[in-house]
């Protein structure tokens with residue numbers, strides 16, 4: 203075929219690319235828009251590479267070639283940045299952003315890199331993690347690259363345990379890699395020395411984003427701890443909470459707790475709804491207040507959300523850990539039948555590493571349980 207005629211056919215084909223059928227529909231889905239832009243860029247670059255030599259023989263098509271607006275790398279970064287902004291404001295996981303259209307491992311890796319470049323390490327982490335999950339033999343991104351970025355992102359957002367976890371995975375890939383082993387040892391040394399306060403990073407996240415999510419429920423306020431006769435704000439308890447009084451749903455929940463435990467709710471406290479952000483936690487404590495009369499005989503703790511990572515409730519003295527699972531609950535007696543504090547009930551809410559934790563506590567008191575959980579005179583029970 204005449205090279206000039208051939209060029210003209212290619213050119214028509216190329217120009218038809220820049221004219222999507224229904225741009226509005228595509229643009230309304232940010233993931234689809236990102237994907238389209240990326241595919242368009244890759245394909246156009248490929249085609250132009252193949253046909254450029256024949257274009258050079260026909261000068262008259264040079265100008266048209268200029269017309270062809272191949273998306274630039276900065277356009278692609280911009281689209282990724284838009285996804286990250288959505289994720290940030292609405293606290294979404296990558297999988298929540300992608301309803302129908304899934305990003306490939308390579309695409310998610312690129313979004314992660316953009317987030318990382320913007321110092322948004324928690325978001326970068328989530329994209330790298332998603333990418334790792336979707337890695338296939340056709341991906342150009344490698345497991346090693348992803349693990350390196352997962353370690354570095356976790357380190358930057360202040361989560362040494364997570365950085366160490368992925369560093370161990372990286373060492374598993376190649377146990378002879380001395381550099382990776384040295385890095386792991388550095389992280390472990392650093393962990394031994396570090397101040398646990400690092401976990402408070404980001405707990406007071408910006409009101410702006412919270413308001414956009416409709417999350418700044420004015421009823422929630424910083425939780426306090428009971429110390430020396432006072433309720434005080436403390437770094438030992440980083441969460442927001444509210445007692446739900448006269449709430450019809452809380453009343454139904456209370457009835458179900460009564461049915462499940464066989465205990466009276468007559469003197470129980472109102473349901474306490476509690477929210478922990480990243481780094482939120484409750485250091486080891488007893489729920490019983492040891493005030494002498496009508497103490498908290500039992501605790502019913504309901505998990506209202508799953509948590510991305512961290513946030514378990516742990517009982518260090520008996521070696522028990524329960525992982526939050528939306529819709530499940532833990533129940534325990536804080537007091538022995540003789541009314542003494544059960545020392546085994548010391549427990550903690552571990553720091554939330556990824557995500558958001560919602561729980562509801564029902565503290566049940568002694569009065570009203572006389573026939574439901576009879577007292578014992580034994581000093582052992």
Ligand SMILES: O=C(O)CCC(=O)C(=O)O
Nearest residue numbers: 484514515550551561563
């Ligand atoms: O959030 C948790 O897992 C524990 C909460 C707790 O211990 C409490 O609120 O007293």
Ligand SMILES: [Fe+2]
Nearest residue numbers: 487488489549
């Ligand atoms: Fe507690």
